[in-house]
Amino acid sequence: MSDKVDKNKNYAGRLSYSYRRNLRERLIESVLFLSAALSVVIMLSIVVMLVKESFVFFQYVSLWDFLTDTQWTPLFDDAHYGILPLVAGTVVSSAVALLVALPLGTIIAIYLSEFAPFSVREIAKPFLELLGGIPTVVYGYFALLFVTPLLQMLFPTLPGFSLLSAGLVMGIMIIPYVSSMTEDAMRAVPMHLREGSYAMGATRFQTAIRVVMPAAFSGIAAAYILGISRAVGETMVVAIAAGMQPNLTWNPMEPAATITAYIVQVSLGDLPHGSIGYQTIFAAGLTLLLMTLVFNIIGHVLRKRYREIY
Amino acid sequence: MYCANVTVKFIDNSIMNKTDELNKLRRIIGLHKRWDFLFMITGIIALMIAILTFIALFAQMLIDGMPRLSWDFFTSFPSRRPESAGILSAWVGTTLVMLVTAATAVPLGVGAGVYLEEYAPKNIFTEILEINVTNLAGVPSIIYGLLALGLFVYQLGLGQSILSAGLALALLILPVVIVATREAIRSIPVAIREGAYALGATKWQTVYDHLLPYSSAGILTGIIIGLARAIGETAPIITIGALTFIAFLPPSPITEGFPYISFEWLTAPFTVMPIQMFNWVSRPEEAFQLNAAAAGLVLVVMTLTMNGLAIYLRYRMRKNIKW
Secondary structure (H helix, E strand, O other), rough: OOOOOOHHHHHHHHHHHHHHHHHHHHHHHHHHHHHHHHHHHHHHHHHHHHHHHHHHHHOOOOHHHHHHOEEEEOOOOOOOOOOOOHHHHHHHHHHHHHHHHHHHHHHHHHHHHHHHHHHHHHHHHHHHHHHHOOHHHHHHHHHHHHHHHHHHHHHOOOOOOOHHHHHHHHHHHHHHHHHHHHHHHOOOOHHHHHHHHHHHHOHHHHHHHHHHHOOOOHHHHHHHHHHHHHHHHHHHHHHHHHHOOOOOOOOOOOOOOOHHHHHHHHHHOOOOOOOOHHHHHHHHHHHHHHHHHHHHHHHHHHHHHHOOOO | OHHHHHHHHHHHHHHHHHHHHHHHHHHHHHHHHHHHHHHHHHHHHHHHHHHHHHHHHHHHHHHHHHHOOHHHHHOOOOOOHHOOOOHHHHHHHHHHHHHHHHHHHHHHHHHHHHHHHHHHHOOOOHHHHHHHHHHHHHHOHHHHHHHHHHHHHHHOOOOOOOOHHHHHHHHHHHHHHHHHHHHHHHOOOHHHHHHHHHHHEEEEEEHHHHHHHHHHHHHHHHHHHHHHHHHHOHHHHOOOOOOOOOOOOOOEEEEOOOOOOOOOHHHHOOHHHHHHEEEEEEEEOOHHHHHHHHHHHHHHHHHHHHHHHHHHHHHHHHHOOOO
């Protein structure tokens, strides 16, 4: 067959074919590159959008007032713009959540990675994953209508909305994230480290605490940081179960609004675009983003610094 | 000989206080074993707390919501009277928003994943891209809502529409799809790529004919998990200002006359399942909270089914593929 084809023509055809082919390859590569670069565009537009609207806000309210005023009442006639009450609400609810999620998540991870028989692990892991997939609004419902009444039996003075019940449910909600990442980190520790420890006569508990956990420290730190930023950014549970009144308090038994709950509260109303109330949610959002950013940077540093390479 | 001598001496020595030493050792071993046992119990209890919470959550919703679940609940609009309110506009809205989300997030996420895994050169820009994807995954969902509010709703003038909501959720789940795609492609051995190249395939031919089909189950798992997350996501949709009381359906995507497909629904106002549930939860009347339980039950069943499907797919994949 090929003998009959004119050689020159054949070459020309192949050249133009490969030219077209190259062009198509280039085209596809640039389309793929653009979709990857979009993630940077998203990040930049988040920052630009928040900073732009907050900039307008800070021309109206001084940064000093924003950071030191102890009241947050932007929608009242007597408007105060102090972010402290919202930050306090966020910190308290996150602290309650982390007091539940970090210990329980770590214990579950150690148990699943070092103690549990294969069959238990095979059932428990997907189960925890399902637990992490439940919508947050459902957890909010659960906090308001199940956990709060339960807690009111224990503490009769507990109001209908409280940071405590929101934080507790949030903690349960975060457990799967913490436990699955911690467990992954612990399982990545090579077997011979454990075998060495067992050979010295250590028990499983001693091995887990003194050998495996230090070796997996960077992964565990990453899991904790993820848990913290989840807790800080969680919205629906606190919006439903913690009430939406800004309240400068460090007492988890009181109702209070978090940064996220405030944003929800404003969005539920009908605020005109460009009003000061509209800009407050961007200023609040910027504060939230900075808080999670700080934790992410800490996590990054910890990971880099304590990474163990085998 | 010398060794044996020493041993004999040692034994001789230890016979003197044998019981003493042995008891001491036994005590230490017993103590450590007890710690081991105690911790195992603690682990089981911790696991039980998680499981029991899940059961309590499910049972509470089942008891409250089950009586409300009927055919009418799915086919009626929300209403002022709790006993005749339903979730028709909510589930239609959720379906349409998910269509937009999937249509946006899947091509973009898979494309970005393929680029980062197969094409990206090793340079500083690629590193920035990778760090950025990790950071995006850590941004709270409500921040995406603020972005959508500023960018889609006002800057681009899309309004409080299905399109804005779908795009916001697409951005939110993009990192999930990217990471799943990368992991699925990374697990394919280099030999497959080398085989394709050796036969003269171009990079794209290798990706399209080999890598994507072989990693499709893994990518699908990621897409399902992402969409399951998007279905339950409430905060970003509240932030873009979605109305909660919608007693009408968006225009149908399929029209009678030519061209049979209409995109009018993209700009229609809407509500979704989690918003409807949130609306009912935040009302003081108890009857509405029963509705919330029923809506929550539907929502949980939807997300659990999707996540379960993803877990099953991954399980099948792990069992079947042996490179």
